[in-house]
Amino acid sequence: MSAKAGAARPLYGCMGLGGDWNAEDYGSAEVTHAEAAVEAALEIGITTFDHADIYRRGKSEAVFGELLGRNPSLRGQIEIQTKCGIRLADAHRAGMYDLRGNHIRTSVEESLTRLRTDVIDTLLLHRPDPLADPSEIAETLTSLHSQGMVRQFGVSNMDAPQIALLQSHLELPLVVNQLEMSLHRRDWLELGVLVNTTHATEVGFPNGTLEHCRMHGIRLQAWASLAQGKYSGLQSTTAEHETAQLVEKLAESKGTTPETILLWWLQRHPARIEPVIGSARPDRIRSCRDAVERAPELSHEEWYELWITARGAPLP
Template sequence: MRTMKLGSSSLEVPVLAVGCMRINGLEKAEAERFVQTSLEHGANFFDHADIYGGGKCEEIFADAIHMNDDVREKIILQSKCGIRSGTFDFSKEHILDSVDAILKRLRTDYLDILLLHRPDALVEPHEVAEAFDKLESSGKVRHFGVSNQNPMQIQLLKKAVKQPLVANQLQLSITNANMISNGINVNMTVDSSINRDGSILDYCRLNDITIQPWSPFQYGFFEGVFLGSEKFPELNKVIDEVAAKYEVSNTTIAIAWLLRHPAQMQPVTGTMNIERILDCIKASEVHLTREEWYAIYRAAGNILP
């Protein structure tokens, strides 16, 4: 699979991250086959979070990949922390305790990347900085980032945190593309011109922060998958036409649409289906034309001024 640099780091990563949020829905043998198939095709970047399956997803993954020192050298592990039941928590104590628990479940000594999961309204940047410093100096975390944060929230952290923030995981798909649309419909009196995220797309590009789109096949907030949906007939028609041209699946084209953007994003898959993960991986070989990219964009109901 094609690779890229993660943010401003020297870490070379696949252009696709394998999301493991649903791995607890697989039987042991299925999980082993899924993980092994991903590895065989160069998809060795695995995304986790301490809340996925209440922590069980990380344990299941470690079992499925038969974690040991040799295996660990061949993979890139990312996990997230900061969400607790009924609250968000970026306190120093919670971050440190969370990482220790994550490492224990994944049966490893370190994470390649730790992301802060969702913004904590009560965040104290100096506590985050102290936690990051301790995690870095102890070797438990090598790189740091955020998830679902806007530019000013990142700037607030950067006021205290000395480590580069190399990634920002954000909801983005063909049908959930406001971070792109508001930059196209500047100064227009239409809904898509509303800047809901503080120009996070441009901010991340300017500051060498890799955007990791989550739910790349979803519309709304987990309302469903747009591929094959009766709600998006024109979009599926255009995607299917482009897929036929490249002799790939509609899944491949949906990911290729994200990869075509010059921000050099790293989509996070969510599928546990082997056929679909292979279709996602194929997207790294497809380079849509400008005309194809815009045709898909418009077919989803996005407008051009």
């Protein structure tokens, strides 16, 4: 079965590329490692690559740029998404968020240099900056777009009111919100069914964010979509062990992999969630092939069984 037209397609998250999170430069081994991961992603049909200026302190973008330098024709076959707005801690200051116009512009210019490209397809604002002036952000984004440096914009880890406030100052549409979502991180889902229960206050996901994005055509992307291995070898609780067994059983019955089942569970949701595959292991990337090539093959009942098993308790 081929994937449905317009179905939510996975993208590849490049945070694992470039070596360690230290200030040391990368070498040929890191480039070779990145090349193997990117080739695996391309092999299974992924065409969007997700970055951030801070990943491996810029080395993730830089090694990807090395690959584009070796194969310039690749740029026309893919879309590049990156993020800005987080400043890592250093010897002089603590880590902070910075969505001032000058910082956004400088981050974009540096990302373009590292990535060896003249345009970013989608720029996401990585985290909300409480001191940010939305009109200043909008002015900067509009300028970057008019200069041909960025094609479109989105956000990451923001709630509905934050998105709405920024959009009220920006004529260009915000097209993406990237959030942590998985079978393990389910608060985005739990919130919707715990309304009018005593457990509603235990859920930290911001109310109305999913619905706002759906109403306004903002695509939802799920980082950590494979649940960071909790259902594929890193189980620690009874619910995680039982869920891993169920995932394996469903994968066997459908002729696919456990990784695909986890991604299908997200893709099956009507919000059309786009999973970000963050593994740097080529074998695990390839194990996600069916999430690209096949429409989700989970029934209504199977989708709920996964959810209920993972939560370790019946629905209210």
